[in-house]
Amino acid sequence: MNAQVWQWAAEVVAAWLLQRRSPRDAMAAMPVLRTGDPGERAAVARASSAALAAMRRLEFVLAGPAGLGHWRARERALALVLGAAVERDELLADAATRQFEMLDGGAPPEFARLLRTDELLAATRDGEARTFARRHSLPDWFAPRALSQFGSEADAVVAALAAPAPRTLRTNLLRVPSRQALAVELQQEGVATTAAKYAATALHVQGDGDLFATAAYRRGAFEQQDEASQLVAAVTAPPKGGKVLDLCAGSGGKALALAALLQNRGLVLATDVHRGRLEALRERMARAGADNVQIAVLPEHDLPPPVAAFAGHADRILIDAPCSGTGSWRRRPEARWSLDGDGLASLCATQDRLLDRAAALLRPGARLVYATCSLLAEENEQRIEALRARSPELEVVRIAEILGAAIAAPIADATGTFLSLRPDRHGCDGFFTAVLRRRRP
Ligand SMILES: C[S@@+](CC[C@H](N)C(=O)[O-])C[C@H]1O[C@@H](n2cnc3c(N)ncnc32)[C@H](O)[C@@H]1O
Structure with a gap:
């Protein structure tokens, strides 16, 4: 890998450190990457993602021996990129030391060795969750949840979240x-x-x-589109010529998958609170040849009569909910630093509001499909449990019933009830999907 790639990757990381600009946006704003060699562009994306994902662990190691604390944001960004490359064995110790010497203050010779070994992390005594968070470069609010939810599999789950995502x-x-x-x-x-x-x-x-x-x-x-999102569309399983209300359509990844499953018949009404995201869907519809999608901005506290009328006839109401995105941290490594415990609580409250809204619109016999790219039971099973306590007229439709037991077995939870995808087990993003039906009176 050439030194230019490290420099470009450091620019991407610095854009996040200084302006909270996502790597995707930062790279799009760099003309040299927009028009340059696709291999180099991919290398910059990988190097900057690895640095952002490993940031907490790297800072812990670098702050001591290398004096990261004294570096300005641009130097810190380059140090993180180089440190992540050393960790991944992409930068040999001698070369790393030379690169680091270009940074203000340089770095002591043992620095590269410390990044490659467990020495410093192992020598530091702290609580279990904090040690786990530091070792796997996780935020403090997430580490205890991962430990209690995944137990002996927690290491494998979070290691998969730091690996590069497939295209x-x-x-x-x-x-x-x-x-x-x-x-x-x-x-x-x-x-x-x-x-x-x-x-x-x-x-x-x-x-x-x-x-x-x-x-x-x-x-x-x-x-x-990640394989997990494609499976959410498969589980939504709209009936032939059916109607789907997509309440959180965004730029329409799932709406377009559903339009294709419907073979351009029936109708998908794609709604979102965010007008700009829906505009992106319009362009994608034209390229995909999807003629059975309509778009409507849907304010959170308003229900225009045409949307209410459509909902009354919809066969499926899909909520692809705003969530912590923990299941897709491989693709958005910076997302692990953008949320805290309060943010998670507020997301759960939004999820409950969306579920109540969809439940109120659902006609008897129709299905509500709730999906998140979160790994956390708080945003998944617990939201569904709470909804069912509030709305006993809803019954769960098991994934095994929708897809058949054999297809469902490897991708559903142990009881075949919910779609339950994990990067360490399935190689795709972490995703959860529950399907509920309103009982006929
Ligand atoms: C996970 S993204 C949707 C991704 C999209 N379905 C796709 O497949 O590409 C969640 C979406 O929920 C939207 N959203 C956030 N809060 C909302 C709310 N209260 N009501 C409706 N949509 C909301 C966001 O604008 C965002 O587009």
Whole structure:
């Protein structure tokens, strides 16, 4: 890896440290990365993500021997990028020491060794949760929750959250006849893929090729979408020609997947509180050839009569809820530093409000689908339990009933009740999905 990549990655990290600008936005604002070599761009993304994900652990090690505390944000950013590269064995000790010498004050020779070994972390005595948080570079509010929820598997779960995420595509069956046909088309454009294990439409991309420069992308043959999100659409399972109200459509990843499942029949009404995100969906609809999606901004405390009327006939109401995003930290490493315990409590309150709103709109026999990319029971099972206590007319539809026992078994929880995906087990983002039905009177 060349030194220029470390420098660019450090710029991306500095943009987050100084302005809380996401790596995606920071990279988009750097012309040299927008137009440059896709391999270099991918290397910058990986290097900056690794630095942001490992930030807490790196700062702990660097603050002592290397005196990180005295560095300004740009030097700190470069130190984090170099430190993450040393940890991942991408930067040899001698080279690392030379790179660090370029930073103000340099770094003592033992620094690279300390980053590679457990010595400093192991020598520090602290409570179990704090030690776990530091070792895995986690925020303090998350570590005790992960330990109590995942027990002996906690190390594996959080290690998977620090690994690079796969690049996954959803085959757009409105534009191509099959996943295999898309794989062949991409192969001809120099992009190799492999079929994903669980979602029938998902392909994993090999290598760093520029997907968005392909003719297949321009003609809408695929969307970039994690396998877990594709499974949420599969579990929503709209009936043929059915109507779906997507209450948190954002820029429409799941709305477009549902539109394709409906084979351009029926209707998906994509709503969100955020107008800008819905505008992005409009562009994506045109490229994907999805003619069965309509868009409406839906303020949190208002219900325009056309939306209420649609809801009264909807077969499915989907809540792809705002959440901690803990299941997708691999893709947004900075997100682990953007929330605290109060933020989590406020997200749970929003989730309850959205669930109550959907429950009130649900007609008898229709299904409410609740999804989060959170790993935490507080945002998942506990929200559903609380909803059912408030709305006893709702019954759970088991994932095994929707997909069949054999397909559901590897991706559902132990009882086949909820979709329960984890990066360490399934390789996709962590996702939870519950399906509820309003009993007929
Ligand atoms: C997880 S994202 C949705 C992602 C989207 N469904 C997709 O598949 O690309 C959650 C969305 O909920 C929206 N949101 C936040 N609070 C909301 C609320 N009170 N009512 C409706 N939508 C809300 C956010 O604007 C955001 O777009």
